[in-house]
Amino acid sequence: MNIFLAFLIGGLFGFALDRVRASNPNYIISMLKLENLYLMKAILFAIGFASTLMFAGQMLGLVEVGHMSVKASYFGVVLGGIILGIGWAISGYCPGTGIAAAASGRVDAMIFILGGLLGAFVYMLVFDQLMDSTVMNSLFGGKVTLGTIPGSKFEGISTIRGDILGIVLGCIFMFVAYKLPEKILKRR
Amino acid sequence: MEKLNWLKSGIILGSVFFIAVLLVKPIGVSTQFVILDAIIGDKINSELITETDDGKIQSTNSYLNKSGAKYAKSANQPLNYSFMFVIALAIGAFISSQLRNGVGQSEKLSPKVWNDKFGKFASERFLVTFVSGFVVLFGARLAGGCTSGHMMSGLMQTSISAYLFTFGIFLAAIPTAMIVYNKSTNRITKRVK
Numbered sequence: 001m002n003i004f005l006a007f008l009i010g011g012l013f014g015f016a017l018d019r020v021r022a023s024n025p026n027y028i029i030s031m032l033k034l035e036n037l038y039l040m041k042a043i044l045f046a047i048g049f050a051s052t053l054m055f056a057g058q059m060l061g062l063v064e065v066g067h068m069s070v071k072a073s074y075f076g077v078v079l080g081g082i083i084l085g086i087g088w089a090i091s092g093y094c095p096g097t098g099i100a101a102a103a104s105g106r107v108d109a110m111i112f113i114l115g116g117l118l119g120a121f122v123y124m125l126v127f128d129q130l131m132d133s134t135v136m137n138s139l140f141g142g143k144v145t146l147g148t149i150p151g152s153k154f155e156g157i158s159t160i161r162g163d164i165l166g167i168v169l170g171c172i173f174m175f176v177a178y179k180l181p182e183k184i185l186k187r188r
Numbered sequence: 189m190e191k192l193n194w195l196k197s198g199i200i201l202g203s204v205f206f207i208a209v210l211l212v213k214p215i216g217v218s219t220q221f222v223i224l225d226a227i228i229g230d231k232i233n234s235e236l237i238t239e240t241d242d243g244k245i246q247s248t249n250s251y252l253n254k255s256g257a258k259y260a261k262s263a264n265q266p267l268n269y270s271f272m273f274v275i276a277l278a279i280g281a282f283i284s285s286q287l288r289n290g291v292g293q294s295e296k297l298s299p300k301v302w303n304d305k306f307g308k309f310a311s312e313r314f315l316v317t318f319v320s321g322f323v324v325l326f327g328a329r330l331a332g333g334c335t336s337g338h339m340m341s342g343l344m345q346t347s348i349s350a351y352l353f354t355f356g357i358f359l360a361a362i363p364t365a366m367i368v369y370n371k372s373t374n375r376i377t378k379r380v381k
Binding site: 002003005006007008009010011012013014015016017018019020021022023024025026029030032033034038039041042043044045046047048049050051053054057062063067068069070071072073074076077078079080081082083084085086087088089090091092093094095096097098099100101102103104105106107108109111112113114115116117118119120121122123124125127128130131135139140143144145146147149154157162165166169170173174177178182 | 192194195197198199200201202203204205206207208209210211212213214215216217218221222224225226228229249250251252254267268269270271272273274275276277278279280281282283284285290291295296297298299300301302310313314316317318319320321322323324325326327328329330331332333334335336337338340341342343344345346347348349350352353354355356357358359360361362364365366368369
């Protein structure tokens with residue numbers, strides 16, 4: 001059953017990434033240069049839409065809170081994000097979109113994946129040294145969410161009811177997506 | 189660029205992220221690069237992942253061994269949800285692109301945004317994307333996730349780490365894109381035969 005779901009949802013995800021052009025580096029770079037914000041609007045709306053559905057579903061008892069998986073907060077999260085951001089901006093690919101792009105026929109994306117496999121491998125080798133360094137020090141208490149979500153195994157950094165907060169934030173994300181202009185910086 | 193509907197795209201993308209959490213768990217991709225590395229590594233060196241007499245899976249690599257050897261276990265049995273998800277991702281993307289006749293000849297080796305700036309020198313693009321891939325995956329593993337797993341899945345769950353990650357990624361990505369793909373310093377190229 002799990003494997004069936006993997007193929008169903010994974011397939012949908014890959015299909016969606018290609019459909020919305022997230023796997024097209026031209027759109028990614030255009031977004032990052034703040035020229036064409038189509039993808040940013042789509043991504044922000046997607047986050048808000050998914051969030052609202054999930055938390056509303058939890059409150060209605062239709063979505064299992066136990067399905068949530070929140071990652072730990074530590075300094076490496078910011079540093080890793082910065083490092084990833086540099087590579088993302090130069091290539092126009094990230095792990096997921098890189099795979100989708102390669103599958104859609106982009107040869108440079110296939111090369112990206114090869115580089116990625118090496119990068120992940122080197123991380124596996126240096127993890128030992130990083131494990132004891134300050135980069136792994138927990139921030140905000142580890143695997144935490146903004147509010148406290150009823151029934152979740154993750155703590156909140158505030159006592160605000162997490163699912164309601166999630167819906168409010170979700171709506172804000174969707175609203176921002178709507179309000180963002182399609183173009184900020186005109187092409188010179 | 190084609191005129192695409194951000195709302196339609198947002199609903200499509202958001203629905204998939206929701207369906208994933210509804211039926212299984214949040215979407216994540218970068219871990220599977222580690223898993224594939226482990227699978228290949230174990231093929232080359234069978235001592236990398238071993239099973240003890242009482243059925244415990246363990247690895248000589250501390251990263252694979254962490255959190256109850258969860259990565260080692262996954263590499264030991266790749267027929268699992270997370271790994272198959274990524275295989276299916278590729279298949280789904282393939283099908284979608286085939287339905288619109290692929291990315292086109294001119295995009296196969298390198299994208300227009302690169303060609304316009306640097307000219308169609310494919311080998312340069314390949315070197316750059318190889319290094320970028322290295323950087324992206326190293327950064328992703330350091331952060332504990334990538335744009336799908338950390339940013340989108342994380343933000344939708346109101347995860348604090350997601351906000352930290354998103355701050356980091358855009359802090360770097362926006363200036364980098366603006367500098368690297370700055371139009372005013374476009375290389376003028378002539379196709380040399």
